[in-house]
Amino acid sequence: MTEMVHGAQAPHERESGLPEWWRTVDRLSIAAVFALFLIGMLLALAASPPLALDQGKPRFFYVERQAVYGIIGLAAMLYISTLSVKAARRWAVIGFVVVLVALALLPWLGTDYGKGAIRWYSFGLGSIQPSEFIKPLFAVTAAWLLAASTDIAGPPGRVISFIFAATIVGILVVQPDYGQAALIVASWTTIFFVGGAPKKLIITLGALVVGGGLLAYNTVAHVAKRIDGFLLAEIDPQTQIGYATTAIQDGGLFGVGIGRGSVKWTLPDAHTDFIIAVAAEEFGLIFTLVIIALFMFLTMRALLRLRRERDMFIRLSGVGLATVLGAQALINLGVAVRLLPAKGMTLPFVSYGGSSLLAAGIMMGLLMVMTRKRVQGDMGDILGGRV
């Protein structure tokens, strides 16, 4: 009976090792992730040399680093995807606690690299941005707590996970990093939504989000400035958004040609937050639509696969992880085409950034654990057919 409870494997003889992994893992999604990483490498070749030269580093400094971090990230993804749900959950929860402490200590031990927000731990070799790692780990932890709370006489997981979410959002807002805070809110909300949030509460929360947004707009100067800049019809060509828009326009359908783009010379965040602008300028609209389609595929496929999942925890953590991935991509892309106000947000697997690449690998690895094929006890499984 206990195997029916959360987090348990289906009670059948375990087929071991690689063949099982290969048969059950979402191979198409892994292929899509590899495709995104390769696109990211291609774009790094285009976008990062100007910055590297500007900083007096070797021309391909950032390309090399992206390759190294990317491969580590992909390896992490593959390794994590082989873990059992239990092991994945355990490590994610432990990791979550560690990263949460690291995040909370940032104001005292972190550095802002002169960018105004203290988001990084500086090490000799490089730096780590805990807020990138907290997202997937939080999603799994919150899912675990919420799933447990649906058990008869289970723990008050909703309240606990909400307190965690609020704490993290609080820390991120103080930094300030509203983009990452929005992702935390989004993942908790979707987990709660799919985990059985009452309709009344959904409506109330929706109202609260709108209200909070208005409050931030009215009280925090730089948020208001960005939102205003976004809402105003005319674009100042001297802003990041202005450069990005010009770049997308110049690219047209097929782009101006590899290496011929100019936006990378003017846009300081060309290799991170505005990588899509470089892609649009040099490779054109069709190429960017492919990138968008890949993210859309990853997100939707994960969500649709989770519909079959009968285990509450797996379903919920899958939802949280897919939301983080999808929402992060949407925010990054939405900013570049001015559907959203400017927010510092990387494009998973494509943008340059060690923390971002590694965290994306962990996130996809965990998602791959959750979306693995399992015996779900429905007719197909019972009849022994291959699903």
Place this chain on the structure above:
Amino acid sequence: MDIRRPLRPLPRILKARAKGEDPDLVEAEERAARLRKQRTREKRRAELRLGLMATAFGLAFLAVGGKMGMVAMAEPEEPAARGQAAAIINSRANIVDRNGAILATNLRTASLYATPQDMADPLNAVDGLMAIFPDLDADRLLRDFTGNRKFVWVKRKLSPEQQQAVLDLGEPGLKVGPRELRLYPNGAFAAHILGGTRFGVEGVRSAELVGTAGVELEFDDYLRDPANDGQPLQLSVDLTVQSAMRQVLEGGMQLMNAKAATGVLLEANTGRIISMVSLPDFDPNHRPRPPVSGDPADSPLFNRAAQGTYELGSTFKIFTAAQALESGVANPDTMINTRGPLRWRSFTINDFHDYGARLSLRDVIVHSSNTGVARLAAGMGGEAQQAFLGQLGLLEKLPLELPETRRSAPLLPRRWSEISTMTISYGQGIAVTPVHLAAAYAAMVNGGLRVVPTLLNDVEMPTEVDRVISESTSYALRDMLRQVVVRGTASLGDVEGYLVGGKTGSADKPNPQGAYYEDKVIGTFAAAFPMNNPQYVLVVSLDEPNIDVLGEERRTAGWTAVPVAAEIIRRIAPLLGLRPHAGNETPQAPILLSSN
């Protein structure tokens, strides 16, 4: 829901007990069944909500892709800047004179700024700029252009030639933005009235113009208010008269070796100021910085006509005479004791000449007898004098539309003692601005109505409410003032056909020690014309004049301020449209004072 179904249903428990089974197993079974049901329900709900989420994400990605397509396929537009620059209100109204001639307007010019991140060659840019603007600081420019700054103002105002030269440098990081400039086409001629402007909020596309002094500051809100739709601010000043007055006054100042000069011309019946000159002055197009050392009252920025208070000497005697006539103490023919010297405790009052034991009141004014007016004023008392001068507005700040006037109240004796009364009767021990004096004289000669000096064209005429002296008193004063010019101390002030009347004043200048200089005076002539029906009041004041006449050094107003005033009247009376009166005076050789 089956919440009400107990986990231990009694019938089953009883049955289990009867069979000797563990009743807890029943509960576990019940619990498992319930959980199974719940999970099925949850899964069904989750399937629906996951479907909704997948749809929502799908739509969001489609929206992003669609927008990407729209942006990429859009016709590239000429980039247009936005933001606060457009919000700078940049329609400062013109200032015009009483005839609508432009006194201050806006000129479209350019400003130069740099965006160092766009610079091709900062070194070359600095060299090029230094060749065009030698006054710039090369080291500082180089530092700005090679540092981290993203935006650097280089020059606020560019001439078209400079603009072309900058553009010819071909440096993409040097940019030129449009900018409006406040222009005073007539230069220094009305500097103290107009004041000046500076740039307020500055943007790349325009800059705010903010008044710093004069009417530019006083009417700043009006001038900047877009609701006025460019309606100009109309002043009472007459451009041609102001120009002529300044020209003559400048020449007179040089000829009389004075260190400063002031001229005020106002309409006797309304108080509207037609001309107000304070020399030395400045060009409001290049307003100098306030001096950091020395007496600010010696700065060209200082408005001596409306801001500076001076002891204006014997010009005040007419007020004593007016007070005496008005109160019935005397008539123009009443004989006054003018025996000198007049001693009061340790104080001695002397006349410039000895005029004998007695003079009529008229002749006391004509010959400017200190002892005569001092005795008269002492007889009437300090309180009455204070009340009378107060009625004329001589004891309060000038109610003129210039911010500078609010900083200078008349200097009055701390205690209005009897000796104060005596000295004030001939204009020592009280300091007012020349505009104060002009406005008070207007009331003396216009029939007795007090006027408020103003720089605006639209004013209300004074009414009986403003009466300070009777008409008959005013007529008597006109006669006295005319006599001063015909046969008294201001004989050089007669201008043929314009029936000038007035009173001279040569006041000793106070020195910093609190006493008076022996050899420094302020020579003032307060005049009105034409005396048969006075239209205008003119006050001319020279600071430390000194002229050599036939080997004799002259400082008194009759030799200095009076001939300058006469020349001014000769020049401006035709400009004011006054017809010369048929000659009933002996012609005089004109004294030419203008500098060119």
